[in-house]
Amino acid sequence: MSVSTKFARFCGPLAPSVFFILESMLVLSLFRIAFIIWLWPRVSAVDGLWPVLGFGLRFDLIVICFAIALPVVCSLLLPDFPTLRRYFRRVEAAFLSLCFGIFVYMETATPSYINQYDSRPGRLFFEYLNHPKEVFGTLWASYKLQLFIGLALLILAIWLSLRTMLRLGEQQSHWRLRWRLLAFPLCGVLIFLGARSSLDHRPANLSTASFSVDQLVNRLGVSSTYSLLYAVQNIHNEGRADRLYPKMPVAEMFSQLYSYMNLPSTAFPDKDIPTYHRQDPLQQLARPRNVVIILEESLGADFVGSLGGEDWTPQLDKLRHEGIWFENMYATGTRSVRGIEATTAGLLPSPGRSVVKLGLAQRHFFTLAQLFKPLGYKSSFIYGGESIFDNMRGFFLGNGFDKVVDQGDFETPKFRGTWGVSDEDLFNRADEEFRKMGDKPFFALVFSTSNHEPFDIPSGILKNEQAYSKLGNAVRYSDYALGKFIAQAQKSDYWKNTLFVIVADHSNRVYGNALVPINKFHIPALILGADIKPQVISKIAGQSDLPTTLLSLLGKTTWHPMPGRNLLQIPADDPGHAVMQFNLNHATMVGDQVIVQQPHLPAKQFRYTGGKLVAQDLDPKFAVEASALALWPSYTYFNQQYRLPEKIKPESEQAVQK
Numbered sequence: 001m002s003v004s005t006k007f008a009r010f011c012g013p014l015a016p017s018v019f020f021i022l023e024s025m026l027v028l029s030l031f032r033i034a035f036i037i038w039l040w041p042r043v044s045a046v047d048g049l050w051p052v053l054g055f056g057l058r059f060d061l062i063v064i065c066f067a068i069a070l071p072v073v074c075s076l077l078l079p080d081f082p083t084l085r086r087y088f089r090r091v092e093a094a095f096l097s098l099c100f101g102i103f104v105y106m107e108t109a110t111p112s113y114i115n116q117y118d119s120r121p122g123r124l125f126f127e128y129l130n131h132p133k134e135v136f137g138t139l140w141a142s143y144k145l146q147l148f149i150g151l152a153l154l155i156l157a158i159w160l161s162l163r164t165m166l167r168l169g170e171q172q173s174h175w176r177l178r179w180r181l182l183a184f185p186l187c188g189v190l191i192f193l194g195a196r197s198s199l200d201h202r203p204a205n206l207s208t209a210s211f212s213v214d215q216l217v218n219r220l221g222v223s224s225t226y227s228l229l230y231a232v233q234n235i236h237n238e239g240r241a242d243r244l245y246p247k248m249p250v251a252e253m254f255s256q257l258y259s260y261m262n263l264p265s266t267a268f269p270d271k272d273i274p275t276y277h278r279q280d281p282l283q284q285l286a287r288p289r290n291v292v293i294i295l296e297e298s299l300g301a302d303f304v305g306s307l308g309g310e311d312w313t314p315q316l317d318k319l320r321h322e323g324i325w326f327e328n329m330y331a332t333g334t335r336s337v338r339g340i341e342a343t344t345a346g347l348l349p350s351p352g353r354s355v356v357k358l359g360l361a362q363r364h365f366f367t368l369a370q371l372f373k374p375l376g377y378k379s380s381f382i383y384g385g386e387s388i389f390d391n392m393r394g395f396f397l398g399n400g401f402d403k404v405v406d407q408g409d410f411e412t413p414k415f416r417g418t419w420g421v422s423d424e425d426l427f428n429r430a431d432e433e434f435r436k437m438g439d440k441p442f443f444a445l446v447f448s449t450s451n452h453e454p455f456d457i458p459s460g461i462l463k464n465e466q467a468y469s470k471l472g473n474a475v476r477y478s479d480y481a482l483g484k485f486i487a488q489a490q491k492s493d494y495w496k497n498t499l500f501v502i503v504a505d506h507s508n509r510v511y512g513n514a515l516v517p518i519n520k521f522h523i524p525a526l527i528l529g530a531d532i533k534p535q536v537i538s539k540i541a542g543q544s545d546l547p548t549t550l551l552s553l554l555g556k557t558t559w560h561p562m563p564g565r566n567l568l569q570i571p572a573d574d575p576g577h578a579v580m581q582f583n584l585n586h587a588t589m590v591g592d593q594v595i596v597q598q599p600h601l602p603a604k605q606f607r608y609t610g611g612k613l614v615a616q617d618l619d620p621k622f623a624v625e626a627s628a629l630a631l632w633p634s635y636t637y638f639n640q641q642y643r644l645p646e647k648i649k650p651e652s653e654q655a656v657q658k
Helices: 003-038 040-045 049-077 082-117 123-130 132-142 144-171 177-196 215-220 224-233 250-260 314-322 336-345 368-375 389-398 423-436 470-490 543-551 620-638 651-657
Strands: 277-279 290-296 324-330 378-383 403-405 442-447 498-504 522-528 535-537 558-560 577-582 585-590 593-597 604-609 612-616
Touching: 003 040, 003 049, 003 082, 003 144, 003 177, 003 215, 040 049, 040 215, 049 082, 049 177, 049 215, 049 224, 082 144, 082 224, 123 132, 123 224, 132 144, 250 620, 290 336, 290 423, 290 470, 314 470, 314 522, 324 577, 336 368, 336 389, 336 442, 336 498, 336 543, 368 378, 368 442, 378 389, 378 423, 389 403, 423 442, 423 470, 470 498, 498 543, 522 543, 585 620, 593 612, 593 620
Parallel strands: 290 442, 290 498, 324 535, 378 403, 378 442
Antiparallel strands: 277 558, 324 522, 498 522, 577 585, 585 593, 593 604, 604 612
16 A cells, blocks of 8 residues: 555545645745745844744644635535535645645745845735736846746646645545544634634734844745735735834824924914925025926935945936935835825825825825915826826826826837836926926926836947946936936026926835845935035935925925925934835834834834944834824825815915914
8 A cells, every 4th residue: 555545544535635734834844944045144143043944834834724724624524425525626636736836836936026125025016916017027028037937836836736636535535424523623723723823812923923123034934925915914904004003192193293393283273184284485486496306216325326335326426516415315115106105295104005006095185286286387297107007197197297198108219118218218208398388387207217127228328338237237327317318407498497306216126134124225315406505415314305395495385284304494403304114114213213113013223323223222202203103194094184175275364374
């Protein structure tokens, strides 16, 4: 009698499920061991070998128990009809084999995802599936080998598993009804405990596996299938910060927010829009300035020579001497939509998806375009790719923008890549649009695409292309196109009355062995204009401070709900603030002090020095401020308080109300 026959007869109707448990635990463990070897310097740095292996077995069992729950119930309770049992065995084998194939495929896809996002697959893994053209274009251009390997292993895993399970189904012994009824409660309890993996009031979740400050090492203890399913299951929670971080009375939250804004509570007259307040410019002008925000794709500080990075941006490094240069600007997140919501809406980051994609923000949600509309501005979004990506078109057109120019509006571009037309095409079109405006005031968000993987750029433009990587050439090309545009704009009529903001949306790849890799959030930011006096601002600052700072240069008094701080009027003794969101971790940085909030865990405080976070004792006062800044964005979103009044009163009446 063969081993498989003995196994099938011993396990009876549970043979396929038991085999699935064994094969899944073995393969997931082997993948995990391979990842540990690959990332050994980071694993050993936090003594992570045994925690990763231990949590691995625990979390593998969780997802396995969910997979076998229904097959086990049916195996034990299905009536003894031979035909029904025969068809069930085939369906059971197919289902479990498919689950096993998914386990294998997700682990195979993990290294590429780690290289890109420094984490196991999560929310981004399935969010990007909404945009198959760009995503599969990128995958085909940069990850052909990985795609073929993943597909081959998926097919092989399903075939081998299905073949074995069908054989076990034919060889398994038959259990009488009373034995199956006796086994049912025992199996039910074991599966329930395995899936819950805890006797506490809360079942195990990703926070359970967080044992170190290195988030990637923490995530190695869970399978990529679990990581992905957890993200899908918790998508409704991710927008509610009060379900993740410590709760706080609403009055205390706003008190802390007003303190962060350096304004007294009496500066906020509208109880329905608690952050709505007046902002006066540094200088009143008869005609307010135009505003152009140039959002540079994936331009982290590590590519900018003047910020200590690679010497790949000579044009930007030259331009910094002509305007207001921010040496310590930090992105709010790791996605383009985070940069969009920060720079066009001035919103602090939340643990959920960006408001650009959320339902309650598709109309009557504050943007600079809404603010400028009563002042006679025409607002446009100019993008080289498809504006439906990440719901950008819908968000902009629903919230004050008058026009969207995207890839379909470029009839004869010089170059078209995976993510859209080249930055030269983009800036040429922007220049055309701005020249058409004449003396009419305008606001525009110009969003580049060339520095996006797979880094498609026109050939024959840059010198010494062979000496640089594809990434290096993409950064250099984007910088070249930017410098060419600014030189072009300086010769135009609109230059003398326009504020230009050049800022990155985020860095290229955000990773590191910290709960929040702050060094990877560092980005360049510059304000240019004909009469902007050059200066360098060294205080810590965040992307969401830029719109408020812009308004101080606009030349017109405005009323708005943005909490950002005017970086041109920060008190001398204030070291500056930056707020960052990394997956579900939220960081508040004041000077070199950082508090990190993690889901369902106490806050931790660090000192940021030398590009690293060094643990510190928790300052309770600072922790309260950080908690308020983490809670407020989702609170104001769900309560629809981030907007302008339905009827904007004349400024004189607002001044009296103030």
